[in-house]
Amino acid sequence: xxxxxxxxxxxxxxxxxxxxxxxxxxxxxxxxxxxxxxxxxxxxxxxxxxxxxxxxxxxxxxxxxxxxxxxxxxxxxxxxxxxxxxxxxxxxxxxxxxxxxxxxxxxxxxxxxxxxxxxxxxxxxxxxxxxxxxxxxxxxxxxxxxxxxxxxxxxxxx
Numbered sequence: 001x002x003x004x005x006x007x008x009x010x011x012x013x014x015x016x017x018x019x020x021x022x023x024x025x026x027x028x029x030x031x032x033x034x035x036x037x038x039x040x041x042x043x044x045x046x047x048x049x050x051x052x053x054x055x056x057x058x059x060x061x062x063x064x065x066x067x068x069x070x071x072x073x074x075x076x077x078x079x080x081x082x083x084x085x086x087x088x089x090x091x092x093x094x095x096x097x098x099x100x101x102x103x104x105x106x107x108x109x110x111x112x113x114x115x116x117x118x119x120x121x122x123x124x125x126x127x128x129x130x131x132x133x134x135x136x137x138x139x140x141x142x143x144x145x146x147x148x149x150x151x152x153x154x155x156x157x158x
Contacts, residue, residue: 014041028054030062032073038062055085078136080107086115100136
């Protein structure tokens with residue numbers, strides 16, 4: 001197992017905790033000098049906060065622990081970041097982003113947009129995708145399958 005897989009497994013633990021709490025199971029960790037400086041998981045439902053995505057929570061914690069807004073380490077996240085999170089990653093000057101599965105509906109790293117590598121921005125991020133992709137995708141698929149089976153579920157547009 002390489003280091004990226006090691007850290008992604010910890011992000012997956014965060015994702016599972018989010019799912020158990022009723023939030024979409026996405027987890028994230030920020031690593032610098034072989035140590036975790038920030039952890040996050042989706043907390044939108046729990047906190048009633050539309051910005052409480054796993055990456056944002058992890059970046060906030062990392063900035064607090066570092067005592068500065070520049071979070072120049074590696075951010076691991078179980079799903080490709082959305083536009084809001086990709087923007088935060090650029091603004092935090094994250095050096096490297098490692099994600100698990102793609103996000104075909106809102107991905108802003110490779111799927112729909114390429115924000116973190118856009119040459120028009122003042123910072124670009126090194127990216128590695130697909131780390132433990134089957135495990136990361138399985139967490140999301142299981143969560144949404146369970147949600148669809150639950151009482152009161154309505155398909156979008158109904």
